[in-house]
Amino acid sequence: MTELDRRTFLTHAAGGVAAMALVPDLRAMSRFAFNESLKVAVVGIGRQGRAIMGELGNIPDVSVIAVCDSDERRLKSGLRRSAGAQGYATLTELLASKTVDAIAIATPTHTHREVAIQCLKAGVHVYLECPLAHTREDCIAISQAARTATGVIAAGLQGRSNPVYSLARGFFRSDSVRDLISMRAQNHKKTTWISPSNDPIRKAALNWKLDPARANGLAGEWGTHQFDVFHWYTGKYPTRVVGNGGVRFYEDGRKVHDTISCTLMFEDGATLAYDATLANSYGGKHEVFYGSNAAIKLGWSHGWLFKESDAPTQGWEVYANRQQFHNDEGITLIAGATKLAEQGKLKEGIGLPHPAVYYSLENWINAIASGTDPACSIDEAARATVVGITANDAIVSGKMLDIDLSGL
Numbered sequence: 435m436t437e438l439d440r441r442t443f444l445t446h447a448a449g450g451v452a453a454m455a456l457v458p459d460l461r462a463m464s465r466f467a468f469n470e471s472l473k474v475a476v477v478g479i480g481r482q483g484r485a486i487m488g489e490l491g492n493i494p495d496v497s498v499i500a501v502c503d504s505d506e507r508r509l510k511s512g513l514r515r516s517a518g519a520q521g522y523a524t525l526t527e528l529l530a531s532k533t534v535d536a537i538a539i540a541t542p543t544h545t546h547r548e549v550a551i552q553c554l555k556a557g558v559h560v561y562l563e564c565p566l567a568h569t570r571e572d573c574i575a576i577s578q579a580a581r582t583a584t585g586v587i588a589a590g591l592q593g594r595s596n597p598v599y600s601l602a603r604g605f606f607r608s609d610s611v612r613d614l615i616s617m618r619a620q621n622h623k624k625t626t627w628i629s630p631s632n633d634p635i636r637k638a639a640l641n642w643k644l645d646p647a648r649a650n651g652l653a654g655e656w657g658t659h660q661f662d663v664f665h666w667y668t669g670k671y672p673t674r675v676v677g678n679g680g681v682r683f684y685e686d687g688r689k690v691h692d693t694i695s696c697t698l699m700f701e702d703g704a705t706l707a708y709d710a711t712l713a714n715s716y717g718g719k720h721e722v723f724y725g726s727n728a729a730i731k732l733g734w735s736h737g738w739l740f741k742e743s744d745a746p747t748q749g750w751e752v753y754a755n756r757q758q759f760h761n762d763e764g765i766t767l768i769a770g771a772t773k774l775a776e777q778g779k780l781k782e783g784i785g786l787p788h789p790a791v792y793y794s795l796e797n798w799i800n801a802i803a804s805g806t807d808p809a810c811s812i813d814e815a816a817r818a819t820v821v822g823i824t825a826n827d828a829i830v831s832g833k834m835l836d837i838d839l840s841g842l
Contacts, residue, residue, distance in 0.1 A: 475500035478541035479512035544568035559585035573816040580812040588798040588808035589815030595797035611725030658822030672698035677829035683713035
């Protein structure tokens with residue numbers, strides 16, 4: 435970048451809040467290879483299980499050779515998506531076959547304890563979707579089993595392996611944000627959370643998220659993933675939580691709230707405001723850190739840093755490409771921007787080419803190949819899950835509750 439270009443950037447940035455898109459150079463990420471293809475099974479072939487199957491198919495040296503689900507229709511759906519894979523109606527049959535090196539678990543949350551512990555005892559590598567479990571006791575049981583397991587055990591809290599989130603965390607932990615003022619997150623997605631079926635028994639099994647005895651609502655199922663981002667960035671956990679919720683849209687007799695909000699409080703006085711709804715999609719899913727020098731907004735495939743007008747200039751401010759955010763003119767920061775600009779492809783460098791689950795699975799596969807620890811441990815997932823469970827309890831009860839992470 436020429437000095438003229440740099441001065442132009444500083445002129446635009448000095449007038450107000452400027453946004454810089456945080457885009458990592460994915461070419462710099464290492465990928466490890468196996469001597470032969472890693473044989474993987476996917477257990478639980480619902481929506482998330484099918485997504486996992488699809489992304490595993492995009493990772494080199496990985497073969498999905500088995501799928502397992504007690505629901506016959508979902509099992510057949512999985513077999514259609516993975517040519518040559520063997521189908522199993524029970525986990526016992528799958529483990530007895532001794533044909534797989536690794537298992538990705540995507541069964542309903544309330545079944546994780548039984549399924550995960552069986553897989554951990556079998557000595558295979560395990561990827562366990564999150565939230566980790568339905569209860570605090572189940573989280574502890576899974577954590578204890580994972581500590582003695584011989585395989586590489588990863589939890590599916592996807593923020594920790596997301597390349598944009600890793601890059602943004604470096605900015606957060608530098609002086610770019612400086613004093614943390616407050617935090618906010620939301621997940622808005624208009625969806626019923628209902629899987630239709632003419633069979634009442636099957637319908638009840640498929641719609642476990644709407645059963646308060648088997649699920650922890652929006653705070654547990656969605657919030658856990660986002661709460662963990664704040665734990666990871668700050669190195670701290672909330673100590674208290676208060677919230678409320680209700681059925682604001684779906685008048686179908688459901689007992690699980692379709693709209694919630696809560697405030698998580700940290701020991702140092704910082705707060706995290708969180709809200710989620712199934713009734714509206716505006717704003718989507720994102721997290722925001724507000725600092726005295728800048729704010730960081732994370733949107734899973736994208737990230738931006740909004741500098742305050744009085745924030746000092748730092749050496750990393752090198753590439754300029756303006757982007758409009760309502761009344762604010764933003765500046766995008768793109769890896770390899772000079773080369774992309776020469777090719778007329780500057781805007782193609784913004785955003786991740788894969789969904790977040792891909793990077794979480796890729797990180798697990800790389801950890802298996804390299805013999806290293808995955809980005810998210812079971813212990814970290816247990817703590818984040820208990821935060822989500824307690825937040826749901828506070829919302830349902832209408833009481834302020836202490837968050838007990840002892841023993842985790």
